[in-house]
Amino acid sequence: QSNLPKELSEKYMITKKIGVGVCGEVKLAFERATCKKVALKTINKKDFPASVGTATRSAEREIQILQKIDHPCLIKTKDFFQTDDSYYIFLELMEGGELFDRVKSKQQIKEPIAKLYFYQMLKAVEYLHNNGIIHRDLKPENVLLSSHDDVCVIKITDFNQSKILEESALMRTLCGTPTYLAPEVFTDAVTVGYSRAVDAWSLGVVLVNTFICYPPFYPDARIGLSVSDQITQGIYTFIPSKWDGISDDAKDVVKKLLRVDPNVRLTIEEALQHPWLMVRFIAVSLPGPSAINVGTFTT
Numbered sequence: 001q002s003n004l005p006k007e008l009s010e011k012y013m014i015t016k017k018i019g020v021g022v023c024g025e026v027k028l029a030f031e032r033a034t035c036k037k038v039a040l041k042t043i044n045k046k047d048f049p050a051s052v053g054t055a056t057r058s059a060e061r062e063i064q065i066l067q068k069i070d071h072p073c074l075i076k077t078k079d080f081f082q083t084d085d086s087y088y089i090f091l092e093l094m095e096g097g098e099l100f101d102r103v104k105s106k107q108q109i110k111e112p113i114a115k116l117y118f119y120q121m122l123k124a125v126e127y128l129h130n131n132g133i134i135h136r137d138l139k140p141e142n143v144l145l146s147s148h149d150d151v152c153v154i155k156i157t158d159f160n161q162s163k164i165l166e167e168s169a170l171m172r173t174l175c176g177t178p179t180y181l182a183p184e185v186f187t188d189a190v191t192v193g194y195s196r197a198v199d200a201w202s203l204g205v206v207l208v209n210t211f212i213c214y215p216p217f218y219p220d221a222r223i224g225l226s227v228s229d230q231i232t233q234g235i236y237t238f239i240p241s242k243w244d245g246i247s248d249d250a251k252d253v254v255k256k257l258l259r260v261d262p263n264v265r266l267t268i269e270e271a272l273q274h275p276w277l278m279v280r281f282i283a284v285s286l287p288g289p290s291a292i293n294v295g296t297f298t299t
C-alpha cells in the first residue's frame, strides 16, 4: 500500500487481507488513536472496464448510499478517502466474515438460525426500499456476520449495483390531469415500479442457496435447461432429501418469493407478515455497548 494517502496512514495501520471482492479487496485495519479494528474496503477505479466516468459515478453513488443509510442490519462506513485511482472505505469490522464462507464450510444451517438471518435481511431490505434504494445484488457474499456465533447480527453490504429510485417523469405525468393521456401510459404505469421486486427474488434464492445448501437454479444436464431458462420459467428443483425436516412455512415463503411475475411475487413487507417469520424471537442483542435490538415481534 505504498501509494496510500498520508493522512490515511497516519490515522490507520493496515494489516492483512481478510476478504477478496470482485472490485477490490477487504483488509483488516487498526485505528491508531483507539486501537479499534476496522475493515478497509479498497475499490480500484481502474478495475472498472468501462470508462473511468461511469466507474466514478457508480462508486460515488455507492459511497453516497453507504453514508446515508442507518440501520442495524446495514453496514456503516466509519471513514472514507480517495486518490486518483482508488477509493478507501473504512467500515465497521464484521468479525464473522461473509455468510458465503460460513455456508461453504458448514453443512446445512439449522432452520431457526436461517430464520434469524433471513428476518434481518428482510428488515434491512425493507429499510432500503422505504428509502427508495434497491440493492440489486443480494447474495451470501454481501451478507456479513457480526460474530462467529450462529446467533448474531448480520449486515448487508456492497451497494455497487444499487439503484436510487428518483421521482420519474411518469410519476409526474400521472399527477396531472389525464385529459390527453393515452391509455398505454396507464397500463405501463401498472408494471413500472416493481423494480424493487428483484430484491425479493434474490432473497428467495439466498434462502434456498444459503439455508438449504444448494442454489435453486443451477446448470444441470438432467433439467435440460440453461440457468437463465430455469429462472425465466421459474423452474427450480426442490431436492426432497435436502428439505426433510424443513417446515412447510419455510417452503411456502420460498415458493412465493420465487414467482416469475413480479406483480404477484411476495413483497418484502408481505414476507415479514408471513407465518414463517411471524413468531416470537428473543431479541438478538450483542454484549456491551454495541447491543443492538434487530427487532422482536410476537405471534
Ligand SMILES: C/C(=N\NC(=N)N)c1ccc2[nH]c(C(=O)Nc3ccc4cc[nH]c4c3)cc2c1
Binding pocket: 018, 019, 021, 022, 023, 026, 039, 041, 043, 062, 089, 091, 092, 093, 094, 095, 096, 097, 098, 141, 142, 144, 157, 158, 159, 160
Ligand atoms: C462496501 C463493499 N463493497 N462495495 C463494492 N463492492 N463496491 C463491501 C463488500 C464486501 C465487504 N466485505 C466486508 C468485510 O468486512 N468482509 C470480511 C471478510 C472476511 C472477514 C473475516 C473476519 N472479518 C471479515 C470481514 C466489508 C465489505 C464491504
